[in-house]
Amino acid sequence: MTEKPTIPTLIFRATKMLHTASGDQLLDIGFQLKQGSILALYGPSGAGKTTILRILAGLTDTTTGYIQTGGGNSDDSQSSDNTNYSKTGDNTNYSKTSDNTKGGKNSNNTKPGKSTTNGGIWLDTSHHINLPTRHRSIGFVFQDFALFPHLTVRQQLEFALPKRSDRSIVDELLAMMELEELQHRKPTLLSGGQQQRVALARAIARRPRLLLLDEPLSALDDEMRHRLQDFILKAHRFYQLTTILVSHYLPEIFRLSDEVIVLENGQVRKQDTAANIFLEQKISSKFRATGEIIDIQPADIVCIVSVLSGNSIVKVVATTAEAAALHIGQKVVIASKAFNPIILPLG
Amino acid sequence: MIDWSPLWLSLRLAFLTMAILLLLGIPIAWWLAYNRARWKAAVEAIISLPMVLPPSVLGFYLLLAFSPARGFGKLLDQWLDLRLVFTFPGLVLASIIYSLPFMVNPLLAGFRSLPADLHEASRTLGKSDWTTLFRVLLPNMRASLITGAVLSFAHTIGEFGVVMMIGGSIPGQTRVASVAIYDEVQSTHYGLANRYALVLLALSFTILLLVYLVNHRYNKPKSML
Numbered sequence: 037m038t039e040k041p042t043i044p045t046l047i048f049r050a051t052k053m054l055h056t057a058s059g060d061q062l063l064d065i066g067f068q069l070k071q072g073s074i075l076a077l078y079g080p081s082g083a084g085k086t087t088i089l090r091i092l093a094g095l096t097d098t099t100t101g102y103i104q105t106g107g108g109n110s111d112d113s114q115s116s117d118n119t120n121y122s123k124t125g126d127n128t129n130y131s132k133t134s135d136n137t138k139g140g141k142n143s144n145n146t147k148p149g150k151s152t153t154n155g156g157i158w159l160d161t162s163h164h165i166n167l168p169t170r171h172r173s174i175g176f177v178f179q180d181f182a183l184f185p186h187l188t189v190r191q192q193l194e195f196a197l198p199k200r201s202d203r204s205i206v207d208e209l210l211a212m213m214e215l216e217e218l219q220h221r222k223p224t225l226l227s228g229g230q231q232q233r234v235a236l237a238r239a240i241a242r243r244p245r246l247l248l249l250d251e252p253l254s255a256l257d258d259e260m261r262h263r264l265q266d267f268i269l270k271a272h273r274f275y276q277l278t279t280i281l282v283s284h285y286l287p288e289i290f291r292l293s294d295e296v297i298v299l300e301n302g303q304v305r306k307q308d309t310a311a312n313i314f315l316e317q318k319i320s321s322k323f324r325a326t327g328e329i330i331d332i333q334p335a336d337i338v339c340i341v342s343v344l345s346g347n348s349i350v351k352v353v354a355t356t357a358e359a360a361a362l363h364i365g366q367k368v369v370i371a372s373k374a375f376n377p378i379i380l381p382l383g
Numbered sequence: 384m385i386d387w388s389p390l391w392l393s394l395r396l397a398f399l400t401m402a403i404l405l406l407l408g409i410p411i412a413w414w415l416a417y418n419r420a421r422w423k424a425a426v427e428a429i430i431s432l433p434m435v436l437p438p439s440v441l442g443f444y445l446l447l448a449f450s451p452a453r454g455f456g457k458l459l460d461q462w463l464d465l466r467l468v469f470t471f472p473g474l475v476l477a478s479i480i481y482s483l484p485f486m487v488n489p490l491l492a493g494f495r496s497l498p499a500d501l502h503e504a505s506r507t508l509g510k511s512d513w514t515t516l517f518r519v520l521l522p523n524m525r526a527s528l529i530t531g532a533v534l535s536f537a538h539t540i541g542e543f544g545v546v547m548m549i550g551g552s553i554p555g556q557t558r559v560a561s562v563a564i565y566d567e568v569q570s571t572h573y574g575l576a577n578r579y580a581l582v583l584l585a586l587s588f589t590i591l592l593l594v595y596l597v598n599h600r601y602n603k604p605k606s607m608l
Contacts, residue, residue, distance in 0.1 A: 095503050171509070176503075178504060180500065186522045195519075
């Protein structure tokens with residue numbers, strides 16, 4: 037794996053009216069993403085996270101929109117009949133990609149082990165370009181996995197292969213995801229974590245440019261989440277994917293993402309690294325935790341503020357004046373300077 | 384001695400109708416399941432019409448339509464030398480229209496019971512609608528396919544009114560089992576009528592039993608297959 041040039045691999049802009057439970061809301065999003073990075077989409081439910089993935093996949097229409105993928109893998113030169121891809125990062129050389137809308141030339145000229153589909157412009161409403169889902173080089177892992185009930189694990193992966201592509205990736209993925217023992221089972225005989233690995237392997241089998249994960253770990257317990265994060269990272273690196281992940285879960289975002297986009301009311305509020313977004317850098321301290329105020333009790337001349345951080349409740353003393361600025365339900369950072377934590381092993 | 388030809392004719396008619404309905408019903412049900420056209424409801428209503436219409440009404444209009452004296456029937460007669468009134472091809476066409484809802488409705492229910500994301504997952508894996516239909520959707524609705532096939536088969540065996548109107552009772556041509564029973568009763572051959580009736584009764588029961596057995600089998604957890 038070579039060092040990749042830091043050019044945007046994905047340019048995304050879209051507007052769409054969302055009909056959510058809390059009324060209509062305009063989704064108006066634009067962002068760019070570097071090749072090979074992992075982007076996390078974070079925000080309250082109804083903020084449009086899943087909709088963004090679906091627009092990228094071509095499963096949901098937009099009012100206006102523009103999606104360009106480029107700066108692809110250096111082995112994308114298979115399309116000699118169509119566009120002359122240079123690897124310099126100059127995006128102007130994708131001008132002929134509107135041909136793709138007529139279909140037919142995406143997967144059939146695939147060489148073994150290469151990315152399955154050309155990049156280029158997937159969506160440009162101002163030029164009436166809207167590449168159908170099947171011609172976009174994506175792997176999509178659905179929230180409930182969407183495995184095919186009638187196929188075994190191995191058959192799911194084989195189904196995902198483009199015609200005339202190298203079949204060895206099936207064995208490679210089965211090994212990587214530790215699914216070899218389960219390869220002849222159907223999905224109903226698999227646990228949640230196993231199904232998740234199959235869904236991930238199936239999404240990658242066609243060697244997509246872009247991997248889209250829609251809260252893939254939400255149905256799993258903590259230990260399983262952790263293992264699956266490893267699988268996602270492993271696959272992301274090995275297959276040099278660009279990954280976009282919808283997640284509510286901060287530890288997961290910290291662990292996986294290079295960048296985070298915080299969505300609020302249908303708009304991008306911040307795009308930065310997880311650390312820059314979620315950790316206040318102004319306080320220098322040795323110990324820090326984030327939490328939510330669940331109780332404020334006056335006691336004599338001070339107040340005891342109870343903060344729920346993770347699964348534990350921390351009680352902090354605050355002056356009455358300080359407490360007046362706080363309210364129950366507020367998100368806060370607890371920090372301490374002259375503090376030496378004790379570490380005890382568990383179990 | 385029982386004349387087997389009406390029974391044989393009934394079976395041939397039912398098989399042909401079922402086979403053609405499978406070919407027609409799959410694309411129609413697929414279109415109804417995934418299209419959002421506003422006039423879809425009208426199409427659904429027209430397809431289901433034979434379920435509520437007296438068969439004689441359907442037969443009467445088909446008789447008018449197929450009549451070689453005018454319009455559509457005249458066109459067929461002159462250009463294709465095809466006569467649909469009182470002929471076997473006419474019976475097949477009438478049966479297809481008559482049994483269409485019994486094929487389309489189970490298939491439509493089958494498509495609608497599939498999770499939407501199966502369809503979407505297949506598309507994100509680069510598959511065409513055609514591949515998705517034959518390799519993902521249909522294999523996961525085998526019970527609906529079998530129900531549709533068997534019901535349209537059985538319904539065709541049991542048709543009477545339409546056959547009477549459009550086919551009459553020409554031995555070896557349009558004299559199917561249900562018509563044969565009627566004829567035998569008219570001629571007070573109750574014994575013979577009873578034999579035809581018993582065969583039809585046994586056949587219908589066996590077919591329905593099969594449908595329910597198959598449905599029970601497919602309704603078990605998929606892993607048991």
